[in-house]
Amino acid sequence: MAAVATYSVPYKKNFYASLPSTTRGLPVHLGGDPKGKNILYCTGNSVVIRDLSNPLICDQYTEHQTAPTVARYAPSGYYIASGDSSGTVRIWDCVGADRICKLEVNVIFGAITDISWSPDSKRLCVVGDGKEKYGRVFFAETGASVGEISGASKKLTTCDMKQTRPFRLITGSEDNSVQWLEGPPFKWKKNLTDHTRFVNCVRFNAPGTVFASAGQDKQVFLYDGKTGDKKGQLPQEHKMGVYSLSWNADGTQLLTCSGDKSVKLWDVEAQQCVSTFQFPNHLDYMQMGVLWQGDYMVSLGLNGHLTYLDKNKPDTPQQVLKGHNKFITSMSYDKANNNMYTGCYDATVTRWNVDTGATEILPGKGHTNQINGMSVQGDKLVTCAMDDSFRVTPLAGEYGDSTSVDSPAMDCSAGSGDLAVSATMKSVYLFRGQKEVSKVSVGYSPKCTAINPASNIAVVGGGDDFKVHVYSLGGDSLKEVNVLERHTRQVTSASFSPDGKYLATGDQKNEIIIWSTSDWSIVEQGWCFHTGSVKSLAWSPNSQRLASGSLDQCVIVWSITERKTRIRIPNAHRGGTNVVTWIDDKTVASAGQDCAWKSWDV
Numbered sequence: 001m002a003a004v005a006t007y008s009v010p011y012k013k014n015f016y017a018s019l020p021s022t023t024r025g026l027p028v029h030l031g032g033d034p035k036g037k038n039i040l041y042c043t044g045n046s047v048v049i050r051d052l053s054n055p056l057i058c059d060q061y062t063e064h065q066t067a068p069t070v071a072r073y074a075p076s077g078y079y080i081a082s083g084d085s086s087g088t089v090r091i092w093d094c095v096g097a098d099r100i101c102k103l104e105v106n107v108i109f110g111a112i113t114d115i116s117w118s119p120d121s122k123r124l125c126v127v128g129d130g131k132e133k134y135g136r137v138f139f140a141e142t143g144a145s146v147g148e149i150s151g152a153s154k155k156l157t158t159c160d161m162k163q164t165r166p167f168r169l170i171t172g173s174e175d176n177s178v179q180w181l182e183g184p185p186f187k188w189k190k191n192l193t194d195h196t197r198f199v200n201c202v203r204f205n206a207p208g209t210v211f212a213s214a215g216q217d218k219q220v221f222l223y224d225g226k227t228g229d230k231k232g233q234l235p236q237e238h239k240m241g242v243y244s245l246s247w248n249a250d251g252t253q254l255l256t257c258s259g260d261k262s263v264k265l266w267d268v269e270a271q272q273c274v275s276t277f278q279f280p281n282h283l284d285y286m287q288m289g290v291l292w293q294g295d296y297m298v299s300l301g302l303n304g305h306l307t308y309l310d311k312n313k314p315d316t317p318q319q320v321l322k323g324h325n326k327f328i329t330s331m332s333y334d335k336a337n338n339n340m341y342t343g344c345y346d347a348t349v350t351r352w353n354v355d356t357g358a359t360e361i362l363p364g365k366g367h368t369n370q371i372n373g374m375s376v377q378g379d380k381l382v383t384c385a386m387d388d389s390f391r392v393t394p395l396a397g398e399y400g401d402s403t404s405v406d407s408p409a410m411d412c413s414a415g416s417g418d419l420a421v422s423a424t425m426k427s428v429y430l431f432r433g434q435k436e437v438s439k440v441s442v443g444y445s446p447k448c449t450a451i452n453p454a455s456n457i458a459v460v461g462g463g464d465d466f467k468v469h470v471y472s473l474g475g476d477s478l479k480e481v482n483v484l485e486r487h488t489r490q491v492t493s494a495s496f497s498p499d500g501k502y503l504a505t506g507d508q509k510n511e512i513i514i515w516s517t518s519d520w521s522i523v524e525q526g527w528c529f530h531t532g533s534v535k536s537l538a539w540s541p542n543s544q545r546l547a548s549g550s551l552d553q554c555v556i557v558w559s560i561t562e563r564k565t566r567i568r569i570p571n572a573h574r575g576g577t578n579v580v581t582w583i584d585d586k587t588v589a590s591a592g593q594d595c596a597w598k599s600w601d602v
Contacts, residue, residue, distance in 0.1 A: 176217075427442060467491070501517055
């Protein structure tokens with residue numbers, strides 16, 4: 001039950017997962033399976049299950065209609081309960097491949113903040129930001145109430161159920177109090193008012209002898225697990241609010257994380273700090289969540305990075321999982337080093353090892369807005385972004401210098417040598433390395449670019465005129481030499497085949513057209529099997545097949561030699577597939593609105 005059971009999605013090879021969503025000032029409650037093998041968290045519209053020993057083993061649940069906010073394994077390990085921003089909780093099978101939903105219930109009229117199960121996996125407590133009420137406790141089978149959550153006058157931020165008899169339930173609120181409830185059926189008995197700021201996290205230890213509460217007042221208080229009486233408090237060593245806490249398996253030690261960019265390990269009996277894990281003094285390293293799972297101690301930064309802490313080496317983490325928690329907008333494969341580069345909405349560029357999933361964030365001062373175009377060119381990476389800039393970056397170094405363009409850059413493409421084309425909202429640029437060598441102001445709205453690898457020809461797709469504009473790049477100057485007219489909507493994507501014989505273009509409606517580059521005649525048209533805008537096109541290295549990604553969430557692989565055959569990969573990315581590329585002739589990669597990228601055996 002600890003293994004990551006995956007969806008029965010056809011063709012899927014590997015899943016390179018997104019990072020947890022974070023918000024400054026709000027705690028993140030990470031979940032884990034009962035065996036201590038997996039970590040559970042939410043990103044965008046997905047719940048992510050990830051193996052801690054091999055993070056490349058992972059999967060996602062995407063059935064919520066609004067963004068999920070928290071997820072918890074049942075103690076049995078057979079079900080997960082996940083809550084979302086609308087106040088809906090779904091209880092679903094996490095062992096079977098089909099992810100069958102056992103129960104869906106609307107708990108409150110607002111975002112769910114925390115969930116806790118009873119030890120027999122039959123009852124749940126769910127809390128959040130409601131209007132008339134802030135939580136419910138109910139049966140997992142029927143949704144029938146098992147008492148009443150009360151005692152708080154503001155949003156409930158956290159909850160926990162004692163896993164041993166006599167059963168107890170605790171909640172924490174933004175009214176600075178902890179609520180003590182007894183049952184079942186659960187009823188409010190008293191409020192604990194030691195905190196002077198928001199209560200961020202409450203947790204019983206596994207034996208149920210003690211529970212701890214962490215607050216925005218920098219304090220961690222300890223209480224008796226049976227009576228709720230105060231037993232003491234940990235020294236105030238955190239310099240900012242404490243966002244989360246997590247016990248070890250025997251309930252003798254405690255991890256806490258704080259906005260002061262540190263995680264602390266505590267001996268609870270002695271009420272003293274055993275070790276401090278200090279992160280860099282930068283906003284990104286505020287620690288928003290922590291999880292102690294078996295041998296793994298994991299902390300979550302505001303930047304979404306998951307850091308594996310080493311209690312024997314507090315200054316050196318075991319590993320750090322990096323990536324994206326905003327949607328991916330561009331990607332390019334580096335065949336020489338077997339690395340994938342991805343760029344996203346928040347301007348982050350990540351380098352992934354395709355075999356291991358190991359990640360690094362591109363160092364240095366980079367783009368400051370959404371990255372719209374990306375292309376590996378030998379030992380360099382060409383990028384452009386909405387920050388009105390174009391860059392050429394060494395793959396082995398830090399970000400290259402920025403070259404300003406006249407408006408947000410919509411796309412860029414790299415050609416042979418050091419040649420590159422970039423299109424902005426107003427103009428088309430030709431670059432040699434970082435140097436601008438030609439610029440043409442245009443009367444249409446560019447949407448996409450492509451360079452023919454076999455000749456000095458580039459194309460730019462028009463957004464408002466529905467045309468494909470063909471440019472000659474000879475003599476380091478741009479000259480429009482042809483205009484291709486057939487699309488009836490914005491031309492949103494373009495790609496030349498590696499052998500230079502074909503140009504594929506896709507539009508906002510759903511049509512893909514194949515053109516012959518020898519005379520610009522139409523080779524194939526009416527490829528309209530997407531149901532949304534064609535966001536990206538990419539040819540296989542052997543020029544035999546074309547991959548397309550669409551707003552309809554699908555990836556389709558087409559054959560230029562067997563034109564009536566195609567492979568359709570449904571629901572590749574919840575919210576839409578933004579970009580596709582090829583790793584080899586049989587492996588397609590795609591990325592999208594779910595902040596992740598995936599590879600597919602086709």
